[in-house]
Amino acid sequence: MMKDTITAIATPPGRGGIGIIRVSGSSAESISKSILKTLPESKIAHIGCFYDDDEVIDQGIALFFKNPHSFTGEDTLELHAHGGPVVLDRLLQAVVKNGARLAEPGEFSKRAFLNGKIDLAQAESIADLIDASSQQAAKSAIRSLQGEFSKRIHELVEQITELRKYVEASIDFTEEDLDLLGDGKVSEKLNAILNQLARVQVSARQGVLLREGMTVVIAGKPNVGKSTLLNALSGRDSAIVTDIPGTTRDVLREYIQLDGMPLHIIDTAGLRDSEDVIEQEGVRRAREEMEKADCVLFMVDSDDEMPESGTIIRNKIDLTNELPRVSSRNLLSPSSSSRNLLSPSSSSRNLLSPSSSSRNLRSKYPGSRELNQTIIYISAKQQFGIELLKNHLKEIMGFNATSESAFIARRRHLEALDKAHQFLVTAQDDFKSIELLAENLHLAQNALSEITGAFTSDDLLGLIFSSFCVGK
Numbered sequence: 001m002m003k004d005t006i007t008a009i010a011t012p013p014g015r016g017g018i019g020i021i022r023v024s025g026s027s028a029e030s031i032s033k034s035i036l037k038t039l040p041e042s043k044i045a046h047i048g049c050f051y052d053d054d055e056v057i058d059q060g061i062a063l064f065f066k067n068p069h070s071f072t073g074e075d076t077l078e079l080h081a082h083g084g085p086v087v088l089d090r091l092l093q094a095v096v097k098n099g100a101r102l103a104e105p106g107e108f109s110k111r112a113f114l115n116g117k118i119d120l121a122q123a124e125s126i127a128d129l130i131d132a133s134s135q136q137a138a139k140s141a142i143r144s145l146q147g148e149f150s151k152r153i154h155e156l157v158e159q160i161t162e163l164r165k166y167v168e169a170s171i172d173f174t175e176e177d178l179d180l181l182g183d184g185k186v187s188e189k190l191n192a193i194l195n196q197l198a199r200v201q202v203s204a205r206q207g208v209l210l211r212e213g214m215t216v217v218i219a220g221k222p223n224v225g226k227s228t229l230l231n232a233l234s235g236r237d238s239a240i241v242t243d244i245p246g247t248t249r250d251v252l253r254e255y256i257q258l259d260g261m262p263l264h265i266i267d268t269a270g271l272r273d274s275e276d277v278i279e280q281e282g283v284r285r286a287r288e289e290m291e292k293a294d295c296v297l298f299m300v301d302s303d304d305e306m307p308e309s310g311t312i313i314r315n316k317i318d319l320t321n322e323l324p325r326v327s328s329r330n331l332l333s334p335s336s337s338s339r340n341l342l343s344p345s346s347s348s349r350n351l352l353s354p355s356s357s358s359r360n361l362r363s364k365y366p367g368s369r370e371l372n373q374t375i376i377y378i379s380a381k382q383q384f385g386i387e388l389l390k391n392h393l394k395e396i397m398g399f400n401a402t403s404e405s406a407f408i409a410r411r412r413h414l415e416a417l418d419k420a421h422q423f424l425v426t427a428q429d430d431f432k433s434i435e436l437l438a439e440n441l442h443l444a445q446n447a448l449s450e451i452t453g454a455f456t457s458d459d460l461l462g463l464i465f466s467s468f469c470v471g472k
């Protein structure tokens with residue numbers, strides 16, 4: 001148990017039927033005796049008055065959890081009072097007066113982690129469950145919380161450990177005793193581990209998409225229909241649409257969901273040279289957003305204006321009586337494909353290829369998205385081809401809404417998985433020396449352990465838990 005005892009209001013601010021104060025640490029017992037005038041039996045609901053000295057502040061339900069059988073692993077007291085800000089404030093003050101201090105954000109979860117009740121990935125999934133913005137994200141978070149993600153990491157770590165033992169044992173033998181590097185077993189085992197790691201990476205990437213979604217910027221010349229598209233995608237009239245070029249001057253943001261994947265759509269000022277200082281600033285901001293985006297939809301309203309590569313929205317097909325369609329061309333291979341409304345996307349994109357442009361991946365393979373040209377023919381005004389566009393967005397992010405294996409994941413998890421992957425690949429390539437092989441396996445193992453927190457710096461822990469809400 002930590003020396004000091006922490007407390008916080010665990011319910012959100014404002015008024016509600018019930019408000020809960022949590023207390024965790026060695027003084028929870030004595031605090032209970034002051035506030036309740038009794039120590040309830042562990043895990044048995046106690047109904048009674050809450051006191052500040054001898055004055056009754058409120059009446060409600062109290063729960064005491066004797067360590068280690070609590071969320072934090074410490075003695076814990078929960079006071080379920082009435083959910084008014086004044087009542088809860090007074091109760092909190094009474095608890096503090098009796099020896100607790102106010103908890104920092106995420107401190108309860110941090111203690112649960114430090115006391116071995118949950119691992120780091122599970123602790124993170126609690127915050128992600130609370131923050132979930134879709135059913136799918138919540139489902140994935142609860143899967144992570146139940147240890148699904150951690151289990152798969154442990155399995156990998158175990159296999160690497162086993163291989164390490166085998167490899168390290170042979171360091172003590174002479175070459176005649178053991179032809180380790182020649183027997184093919186190590187290579188076979190490494191391949192199996194790499195394959196399993198790849199499957200975890202795929203699931204984790206879905207998890208990151210569910211958590212963070214993607215940012216899409218609509219860019220192009222004035223009057224091509226960018227704001228009309230924003231409105232069509234969001235189903236609201238959030239942007240002003242006129243036929244006057246330069247109507248949109250600021251950056252407008254909308255938030256929608258594609259099968260549970262959050263999508264941040266950004267409408268920008270039309271890209272053109274302007275004398276107007278406000279519009280100039282708008283154009284500067286537009287370019288800034290384009291830099292940061294996962295995907296830029298470059299919009300045109302005539303065939304002459306199309307750029308060579310990237311995702312192009314060819315708008316206003318209603319004026320020429322064309323049908324919505326998607327046309328893709330890989331600039332490296334001359335064959336191009338064109339599909340229409342009736343044949344849904346059949347492209348099976350490899351999630352691990354650079355084109356599945358997670359911001360991470362993309363920064364590693366700059367310019368990778370420049371290798372394709374995709375033109376989506378739509379009418380933003382008539383709402384033709386909007387579904388095609390949505391499907392395309394899911395596809396370029398490698399998002400698979402039906403993936404049941406997804407667990408919630410964070411960017412730092414992807415980075416750790418990537419790192420482990422790198423070390424394993426190096427291990428495979430560096431077959432010359434047993435020592436090097438053993439070292440790379442060790443490093444891969446450490447990278448994976450960062451995910452569950454078995455091998456994590458204090459700084460990182462501080463960073464992770466400080467983003468939690470108070471009382472969690």
Ligand SMILES: Nc1nc2c(ncn2[C@@H]2O[C@H](COP(=O)(O)OP(=O)(O)O)[C@@H](O)[C@H]2O)c(=O)[nH]1
Pocket residue numbers: 221222223224225226227228229240241242243244245246247248270315316317318319378379380381382
């Ligand atoms: N016919 C037709 N007109 C459109 C379409 N999309 C937008 N417009 C019109 O084009 C003009 C400019 O649209 P707006 O969305 O403000 O363009 P922005 O400057 O790129 O944001 C408006 O008069 C829209 O009604 C479309 O698909 N078909």
Ligand SMILES: [Mg+2]
Pocket residue numbers: 226227228239240247248268269270
């Ligand atoms: Mg506009």
